[in-house]
Amino acid sequence: MFKPNRFLPYSRQNINNQDIFEVNEVLKSDFITQGQNIDRFEQNFARYVGAKYAVACATGTAALHLACLSLGINSKSTLATTPITFVASANCGEFLGAKTKFVDIEKDTNCLSASELEKLLKIKKIDLVVVIHFAGHSADMKKIYNLKKKYKFKIIEDACHALGGEYNKTKVGSCFYSDLSTFSFHPVKPITTGEGGMVTTNSKKIYEKLLIFRTHGIHKNSKDFKNKSFAFDKNGNVNRWYYEMSHLGYNYRITDIQASLGNSQLKRLDKFTSTRNKIAKIYNRSFNNNEFITTPSVKENVKHAYHLYTLLVDFKGIKxxxxxxxxxxxxxxxxxxxLYIPVFLQPYYKKKYNYKNIQFKNSIEYYNQALSIPLFTSLNRKEIFYIIKKINEVINK
Ligand SMILES: Cc1ncc(COP(=O)(O)O)c(C=O)c1O
Structure with missing residues (x-):
């Protein structure tokens, strides 16, 4: 009987010789950070998702933080997001002193429920909604966007799971229904740069803020310089060394080494997404006959990116x-x-807000049953069918 000769994690990176070649080329070059590879990665990424601007940064968490900074989120703001996500989706508002509210998920997609959001909006002013495209399945952005028009809040799409996915035939990250979208390039994600992140937007104003906050709040836009006597020589030309720090920013830059890997990976993204979808299809077929397992569902207007393949398991049923x-x-x-423990149950949030399980019925029900199983692009057929066989054996009476 076939036995895999490696451990099969729930997700992992796919690195080929071309990736290694591209990274090597940067290592041999003059600029291993702040060179042209970052610009190239941003331009290719923006073109791929169909957004006007893309800003690469250090991590998906940095991307969320930058997104909040660019929207002016502060200690007077309230952010709403779903409990079934990685903590960073909520932490980004907490970094800036904002308050966090949670909204329950829909039962079928595990994404933010627009009707639950509206219930909250009726009683509380919300400044920012962070929408997670959970596991790679887009949330119902049109419904959420209609609420944005009615109740006036900003939207960040936390698209860390969903690069390569689509909603209404538009690529996730196009920001058609949002102010910004954020991505992560951690090795488990659809493409990787080791660590890395990206923010996309269609607003020039937001784009310029993202650039400033990414690099210490420093800029070199001579028309905005405040200290004129330092900035200009007696002929009115900008002094060569001069820059100004106008905001309190960070060093959230990505390196050229990472960006070259990102560029190389981006070329294979469609292939990756299609492989993930093929594996998911085999899993769906194979687990649908198991009465103790519910497989993920996909809405008609969504192309799933399948960052995760999560089974809902009747653990009580199998004792x-x-x-x-x-x-x-x-x-x-x-x-x-x-993936994940509901964020409001984390001790930090429990202590600060003490939200109750009863408020988030679907999230708790999901959490009690969720089990993400291996889904990554280098899984071979033998491994896929081995996983199916063993899971069906273990998840049974
Ligand atoms: C939904 C979501 N948002 C944000 C992040 C943070 O990304 P990173 O690990 O690159 O900081 C992750 C990563 O796990 C994530 O899954």
Missing amino acids: KTRNQVMKELAKFNIGTQV
């Missing part, structure tokens, strides 16, 4: 705990993960 199932599968070299 096993989730931990037991995870341990049993690990013995077969099959990695699984629980």
